[in-house]
Amino acid sequence: MAPNDRITELFREHADSLLRMCFLYLKDLQLAEDAVQETFLSAYRSLNSFKALSSEKTWLTRIAINTCKNIMRSKSYREPPFELSELIPAESNEFGQRETRISVSAEISKLPIKYREVILLYYYSEFKTAEVAKILKIPQTTVDYRLRQAKALLKKTLKGVDFQ
């Protein structure tokens, strides 16, 4: 398969979820789009070195997270407050009153980055803890610990959300 076709295929399959993950990482849609673009550019350039030792999803996620971290490390990056209001329309209740419900995305985005990333990778990207450990290059026990801590923090605000 030609590299362009391969990248297009990967993009169609993974770009949305990567973009959402980058968005929750960076809290900035424009930066998230930049990150995704950079991710696929990097992927294109290293298509030949992809050895399929991990899944394409794992590979792309790792590139995306590295890209996000690079962006966050840049001097120009200032973590913005997470504003979902423009993205999530407020819901109307049965009396026609607009009400804002607690947003899972917003609460996750408030977590410290080390907890945010394990929650995103484990629950959103649905990687196993061993894969999360590989992607983040940290021990699996650390992933487990951070997951427990992150869930404890989220449970305070996301009452009733089942973490299964």
Place this chain on the structure above:
Amino acid sequence: MSIIKSEINSELNSITANEAILENVLVSTKYEKPKRLPFKKRFIAIAAAVAVLVSFVGFRVYDVLINDYFGQTLSFRVPFEDVTIYSAELTDDGIRISQSYIYTSMSVHHKFDIDSKTAELHFCFHGEEEKGGVRNDLIFQAQIHSAPGDIKTHDEFIKADGLYEIVTIYYCEGHALTGDMGGLYIGEAEKYLVWER
């Protein structure tokens, strides 16, 4: 699907990767092909492959350039642990290699690949005694074969070759090449030396 995933997807369903991102990627890569491995990695990969090959065959290769005239002594330094100085002397019997500081327990194989101007000298050390043993000075004398079974005398050599340049010294360690003295072939060389103590 986890509840969190479905919640996030539901909340962020307006966030989708638009085609412009893909187009940007494809435009950016229009004039570039996927990179080959970076040079450093390629080098490491090639070196690793060579190392595997070398360790399999049992060779270490060093390049030494020495001019040699008949009747003179060849002296060259080779970086092989304590075995550092060798000399080769052309004698009436052929070429005599003098070796200093070599463990007696090492048997040594030599081979010359000879054409009109060059000779390749091959040493093969059996490695098991590298870390011990008694040093001794050994002298090996050579009968030179231009082809298996075809023995040349020193005089024939003088006539045939005159000037020699030793361009490459090959080392081999371990047991990969532990052929009998004089029975050792390395590579595809047709010409080799038989050494006798």
